[in-house]
Amino acid sequence: MAEKTRELDEGEGGEFAEFLADVSQEIALRVESLQTPSQAAAPVKKTPVGADGGVIIEWPTIADRMIEEMR
Amino acid sequence: MSVVNYGTREITCKIVYYGPGRSGKTTNLQHVYSKLPEERKGKMVSLATETDRTLFFDFLPLDLGTISGFDTRFQLYTVPGQVYYAATRKLVLQGVDGVVFVADSQSRQMAENIESLQDLHANLAEEGFDPRSIPLVMQYNKRDLPKSEISSIEDLDETLNFRGVPHFSATAVSGGGVFETLRSISTLVLSRLSAPAAKA
Numbered sequence: 001m002a003e004k005t006r007e008l009d010e011g012e013g014g015e016f017a018e019f020l021a022d023v024s025q026e027i028a029l030r031v032e033s034l035q036t037p038s039q040a041a042a043p044v045k046k047t048p049v050g051a052d053g054g055v056i057i058e059w060p061t062i063a064d065r066m067i068e069e070m071r
Numbered sequence: 072m073s074v075v076n077y078g079t080r081e082i083t084c085k086i087v088y089y090g091p092g093r094s095g096k097t098t099n100l101q102h103v104y105s106k107l108p109e110e111r112k113g114k115m116v117s118l119a120t121e122t123d124r125t126l127f128f129d130f131l132p133l134d135l136g137t138i139s140g141f142d143t144r145f146q147l148y149t150v151p152g153q154v155y156y157a158a159t160r161k162l163v164l165q166g167v168d169g170v171v172f173v174a175d176s177q178s179r180q181m182a183e184n185i186e187s188l189q190d191l192h193a194n195l196a197e198e199g200f201d202p203r204s205i206p207l208v209m210q211y212n213k214r215d216l217p218k219s220e221i222s223s224i225e226d227l228d229e230t231l232n233f234r235g236v237p238h239f240s241a242t243a244v245s246g247g248g249v250f251e252t253l254r255s256i257s258t259l260v261l262s263r264l265s266a267p268a269a270k271a
Contacts, residue, residue: 015250016106022254024138026261027082031139 075141075264082143084260085166086253089191090173091183092124092152095212098243099173100131100147103253106246107133125151128163145257152187161194169206169260170195171252173243174231176213176221181230188231206259209238210252215245 075082088096097117104115116130133145150160172191174184192202211227222230224240232238237255241248 014106015246016103016108016111019250019254019257020135023135023143023257023261026258027138027141027143027264030261030264031141 080141082138082141082261082264083146084144084168084257085146085148086169086171086256086260087163087167088147088149088171088173089160089164089187090152091175091180091187092154094152094173094175094180094184094187095241095243096149096152096173097125097129098212099171099210099241099249099252100129100149102243102246102249103133103147104131106250111135124153125149126156127151127159147253154186157190157194160190161197164194164198164200167195167198167200167205168263169208169256171208171210171256172231173210173212173241174227176211176227177216178220178222181222184227184231203234206256206263207234207236208252208256208259209236210241210243210248211238212241212243212248214240214247215242 088099090096097119100115100117104112111134113132113134117125118127118129119125128151129147129149131147133147135143135145137143148163150156150163170191172188174180174188195202195205209228209232211224213221224238228238237259239248239252239255241252243249
């Protein structure tokens with residue numbers, strides 16, 4: 001009985017610690033793909049400006065155009 | 072259930088231990104619980120009948136702490152194996168991320184194993200999961216029983232493991248194979264975090 005108790009004490013946390021290490025490694029491996037789209041390096045939207053520095057020559061999205069026309 | 076919540080930086084995985092009555096599902100959870108360091112020991116909820124069979128389910132929350140910036144929690148559940156608790160099994164499967172099928176290695180229990188596996192597939196399908204793709208591992212428990220009473224691993228695998236998922240021999244009552252099984256299903260579940268099917 002005493003031997004059994006000692007075995008349990010020695011094993012306590014050991015198996016769990018190994019499990020935790022494996023899980024941590026797996027999550028670390030995947031952490032890059034866990035980034036949300038907003039956290040990922042999204043391209044910065046810019047309203048294109050023509051060569052003369054003031055004339056907008058194209059409208060990449062309807063939303064851009066609406067915002068511009070509301071100004 | 073969300074596997075990963077970007078807003079709160081949490082990863083929560085729900086793992087269900089499924090299998091016929093008396094195959095050793097609760098014993099698996101009890102072993103995991105017994106090995107938890109004191110500071111991580113939450114409350115294992117176990118609802119048993121007067122005959123010591125699981126009535127509703129067992130629930131063991133595992134708080135793994137912050138890993139790579141995410142608070143990580145595993146929730147381990149068992150289902151009641153007895154046939155008449157079909158409704159409870161369905162309920163416990165809701166939002167499941169991975170399943171451990173605990174088969175009883177005793178030759179005379181093979182029919183019960185098959186019936187339980189079919190029940191699992193039917194319930195997964197009803198809950199909107201694809202039984203062919205959900206993370207699953209097989210555990211062939213009670214390997215400590217006399218050889219004359221148990222089926223070989225090959226026979227169990229051929230009969231039950233038609234998906235060819237990882238399988239483990241176990242003696243849950245003494246802890247053999249319990250953490251190997253848990254590690255395998257956890258890895259399978261986590262490996263899907265970046266898959267398109269993963270829910271945000």
